[in-house]
Amino acid sequence: MRHPYLVYAGRRLAQAVVVILLTYVFTFVVVSILPGDPVTNVLRDPQNGFSEEQIQAIVAAQGLDQPLLVQLWTALTHFLSGDFGLSMRSSRPVATLIAEVLPSTLALASAGLAVALGLAFAIAYGTQFLPGRLGSGLRALPSLFLSVPNFVIGLVLIHAFGFQLGLFRVIEPESAWATAFAAIALGIPISAQIAEVLIANLDHEARQDYAAVARSRGLSPARLFARHLLKPSSLPVVTVIALTVGELLGGSLVTEAVFGRNGVGSLVQRSAAAQDLPVLQAVVALAALIFVLVNLAADLVYPLLDPRITLAGPAARRPGKADEAPHDAPLRTVTG
């Protein structure tokens, strides 16, 4: 018999693949029905000085004279084999272009997420255990964080730690220190969302009967937090993290611009200005891929955090509590 978790994981994975393919098809269709033909715009630009024969040759070579469905099929099969075509701006493979800038963005985004999580859990822990005004002051922090845009935080950090204190060289934006400060700028607004959900849930869980009963067993506040409150409170946090991935990616594009980093953001900026469709399409597909993967990860984590989640789907749920009572065993008489 197969393990139900593996069956569940397999089904979720299959769904993820379908979603990614559909996203690719969707962007392809949207781009082709958009008004204006960027291909012809670029090729027929007098500055480029292509002759009509050359244009025809390029169009034929790229398969642009084929019917749309055929083009889609070609693009899809190439996409699946990792071939995203050539950039129209630089004539270099799109895959290479993205591979050059992706590590920088991924480093920033994951460092940003780490900062966000660390901050959120620290704030949430503080609200539960710091006494009096300090604890309630911390509760105001997330809304403050949320109301400051990350580029403002970025500029302040660059000014204070880059120029004033000289902790990092502003002209070396990919250095470890610069990356750390960029991650802080990116992580702060996202930490606010996570912290708000986490605080609300910790408050909720702390009011539950089981928390009082656990305290009656002599658990210290720290152990109560770590052993009982944290896990159930983290479930909604997983959802929030999955949802903020979009924000994390969008935020890293802004942060890259502020810190002058050469990441996916600057590539998108350059390609959009030049209507470099193959690059843009690959970036959209990549974003979809990341989004789907993170949500897939969230789906796979839920059942590990909460044993009450049934893996088999709604059909297998028991009707009511029909079989509850018979479990209760008759009292055993204890002798001696």
Next chain:
Amino acid sequence: MAPPDGLTVVAPSPQPLLRVEDLSVAYGRQTVVAGVGFALPRAGSLALIGESGSGKSTIARAVLRLLPRTGRATGRVAIDGREVLGLPERRFRPLRGRAIGFVPQDPGNALNPVRSIGVQAEEAAALLDEPDRVRRTALILETFAAVGLDDPRRVYDAYPHQLSGGMLQRVLIGLAILPRPALLVADEPTSALDVTVQKRILDLLSRLREERGIGLLLITHDLAIAAERADTLVVLKDGTVQEAGRTGTVFASPASAYARKLHADVPSLNPDRYATLREAGFRRRAAGAGPKIAVSAVTKTYRADGRVATQVTKAVDGVSFSVPAGTTHALVGESGSGKTTTIRLLLGLETPDAGSIRVAGQEVTGRSHEALRSVRRQLQLVYQNPFTSLDPTWSVEALVREPLDRFAVGTRLERAERVRAVLADVGLGPHLLARRPDALSGGQRQRVAIARALALKPDVIVLDEPTSALDVSVQADIVEVLLSLQAELGLTYVFVSHDLALVRQLAHTVSVMHRGCVVEEGAVADVFDHPRHAYTAALLDAVPRGIAGRARGPDRRLRTEAA
């Protein structure tokens, strides 16, 4: 009335296990407990009795030092002569579990749902002076067996949602007694459980008290349970002690008006309280009134599709009963006996696999959604829990008027008139019209739910455990309202309950259900006085009967005392 009187009687030794003196608890400016005092001797038992809001649970929480942050307790609470109310939390913590164990009200919420039972049991075991982990786990399994859990290993590995309420309460009692405390505080330990399970849990607590010499502080709203299980009673109302003393004295000759009312409100002690109101129904039945409801051979099966095999649960299996017009028929049984499924079928919320259901001569089964609408008008439901069955954002007026609007009854003015009339019928004044459910008490909410059911002038009302979420005294009010309405309007009731004492008070006929089947049926007096089926007898035996119940308890010492 002042408590000291009771105190002198119950304090045999100079140093009781628990002594509470002049205890007051306030939330902000609002005082909820004022000047309460009592003493519990070593291995003794004492019950705090009162309705919701009497402060009984607040006292328990104050003794356990589990009050919410906004609560302030003043006075003295001494355990083994040691003052604990003023102790800083860090110095009180070593007493938690080791000196005082806690058995909470609702076992379904008292264990962390995402942690296994074993993880939580190890926390209790950590309080023992036992450095060896394997040994500690063995002690847990031993304790689970001692509290009547048949398969301790399975329980240890399970998560809370995989166990029944009765099993969870056994687990919680096990965890409470594991560190061998001298005092156990049980806050309504059985109010969320079925009667038969309730009896087993109470028996278990009594047995542990005798075998291990654990003092029991029992909090309950049910005088019958308190009198059956405790040596001393402390009757509370509005945060003050009304009466206190030895159980025999308080129970047999209550001195305060409130204690007398509590006594009168317990169904098992007053089976004939509503004899006059029920008379009309008995006469109709004797006169051979035609059946208003006829259920015959109804079966409902649920399937749980697994990969390997299809599990089939027969929720209702060939159930038949009929209810003469203007009488009350009760369906009794424990959780899982199929009574809820039966009424869902009756209401047309589910379709039976086989059998027929006729209401006022009309077939309910196999009807279209539209056709059901006209039947529904004759057939209304009052749901179990008035705290969840009323939309909290609606006013009382909107709640009661909704069914009238749905069926477009009369003009706007006539509908408004009707709302006032039905509210008056259930004893609610027009000043409540604009209130929202939050601003009503539990009893008032259930009256609103009844008024809502009455609005369309139905012939039949299905009452699904209408008082199980309410206090005994509020329950008595609601039962009175229901029976008056029946006597006045000739309503037919189908009453679902696991409380046999209540059924005996208000029903005319009864069907006892067990695992989806009717095991016994007939007139209430016949079935209850001469039960033929063992299951009926077991249900009846589980009804707490106050001081009379002590003679049959497992506790031999008590038996001699009661004699």
